[in-house]
Amino acid sequence: GTSMSVRSFGSRLLKAGSTETTKLSDSDLKTGIAKFYDESSSIWLDVWGEDMHHGFYPTPDFKDHKAAQLLMIDRALEWAFGEGKGDSEKDQGMLKKAFSHIRTIIDVGCGVGGSSRHIIKRHAANGTTGVGISLSPYQVARANQFTTAENLTSALHYNVADATDMPFSEKSFDLVWSMESGEHMPDKERFMGELFRVATPGGRVLVVTWCHRELRPGETALSDAELRLLAKINKAYFLPDWVPGSEYVRIARSLGMKDVRSADWSEHVVRFVDTTPHLVYLIPSYYIHTTNICRRHFGRL
Numbered sequence: 001g002t003s004m005s006v007r008s009f010g011s012r013l014l015k016a017g018s019t020e021t022t023k024l025s026d027s028d029l030k031t032g033i034a035k036f037y038d039e040s041s042s043i044w045l046d047v048w049g050e051d052m053h054h055g056f057y058p059t060p061d062f063k064d065h066k067a068a069q070l071l072m073i074d075r076a077l078e079w080a081f082g083e084g085k086g087d088s089e090k091d092q093g094m095l096k097k098a099f100s101h102i103r104t105i106i107d108v109g110c111g112v113g114g115s116s117r118h119i120i121k122r123h124a125a126n127g128t129t130g131v132g133i134s135l136s137p138y139q140v141a142r143a144n145q146f147t148t149a150e151n152l153t154s155a156l157h158y159n160v161a162d163a164t165d166m167p168f169s170e171k172s173f174d175l176v177w178s179m180e181s182g183e184h185m186p187d188k189e190r191f192m193g194e195l196f197r198v199a200t201p202g203g204r205v206l207v208v209t210w211c212h213r214e215l216r217p218g219e220t221a222l223s224d225a226e227l228r229l230l231a232k233i234n235k236a237y238f239l240p241d242w243v244p245g246s247e248y249v250r251i252a253r254s255l256g257m258k259d260v261r262s263a264d265w266s267e268h269v270v271r272f273v274d275t276t277p278h279l280v281y282l283i284p285s286y287y288i289h290t291t292n293i294c295r296r297h298f299g300r301l
Contacts, residue, residue: 002199004249004257005080005206024238026186030135030162032238033184037136041112050114050146053180053208057271068272072208073118073179080206084261098204099123102174105130106198108163109181113143113156116177120155129154131168133161164190166198174203182209182248186240192251205257211245211264 024032044052048069055068056075062068075088081098082091102124107116110132120130134140143158161167163178164187176199185191195205212222212230221227233239245262252260 001256001258002196002201003080003204003259004196004252005076005204005261024240026240029184029186029238029240034135034137036238037111037134038138041136041139041142045112045142050112050117052111052114054269054272056265056268058268060271062271065272069114070118072269073115074122076179076206076208077119077123079263080204084263095123099128100125103128104173104200105175105177106166106168106173107132107158108166108176108178108195109184110134110139110143110158111179112139113146113158115179116156117147117150117152119175119177120152121150124155130156132156132158133163133166134158135160135162164194166194168198170197171200172198174200176203176205178205178207178209180208180210182207183211183239183242188243188247189251192248193255196252196255196257205252207248209248210242211248212242214244214246 041052049066051066051069051073053069053072055065056072057068058071058075078088078091078095081095083094084091105116105119105124105128107113107119107130110116111134113132116130116132120128124130132140132143134143137160140158140160144153147153147156147158159167163181164185176195178195182188182191192207195207199205215221222230230242234242245264249260249262
């Protein structure tokens with residue numbers, strides 16, 4: 001059966017919008033997300049480059065932020081296809097063996113395609129092909145431009161499409177990759193169902209996403225202070241209700257996925273938030289406010 005791996009982080013950062021904010025409909029959220037990334041992606045490209053996601057910091061003194069972004073891709077793959085016990089050399093060997101059998105890849109919520117281009121160039125066997133999807137026409141156009149510039153058009157292309165209603169046949173992709181897009185999905189059940197639907201039997205679904213922390217014994221919800229803080233972030237970034245990593249695991253198992261595993265990488269990601277102060281010169285005030293919220297509170301929630 002199809003396998004499922006969930007890497008979560010930011011579990012001390014994000015949660016569902018509180019009752020103090022008006023919830024948007026699914027349609028309004030998707031329209032807002034597309035517009036948000038159409039308007040902001042050029043900023044993220046200037047600041048972070050083609051990899052529009054957080055970095056993985058193996059040690060507290062690791063300072064190469066671009067390398068950390070690529071490490072996030074590589075470590076996630078090693079963890080998903082390896083034993084996931086920290087033996088990087090062994091996991092790399094298992095990953096190389098797995099990719100000898102992977103022929104089709106989908107990058108769900110692809111941004112400008114940085115992840116899938118890296119996977120094709122570094123890990124994939126000759127003849128492997130992939131497709132990426134995003135709600136943002138700007139991101140898709142830039143993804144195809146970057147792919148053309150790297151002479152990868154025979155292996156990769158990108159389309160505007162909805163991750164909760166993908167225009168692909170079932171059992172189409174050996175690797176279903178979602179890097180920091182699950183948090184944008186208003187219907188997690190439908191999102192996960194689509195990832196499962198397009199995965200080949202024996203394929204791998206890998207979701208790397210922001211989650212809120214697991215509730216402690218006796219808790220029924222996050223605190224009011226947490227919810228007020230996180231509602232501001234949700235409003236700025238057009239985010240729907242957030243869930244803990246265990247909810248992705250529950251959904252995966254309910255769909256019939258096998259070898260379902262999850263892990264929290266918050267400690268390896270928190271340093272990336274410290275790279276954002278220079279955004280103050282590049283982005284509108286409501287982005288700046290949200291960035292400052294993240295920097296102040298990421299390690300507290």
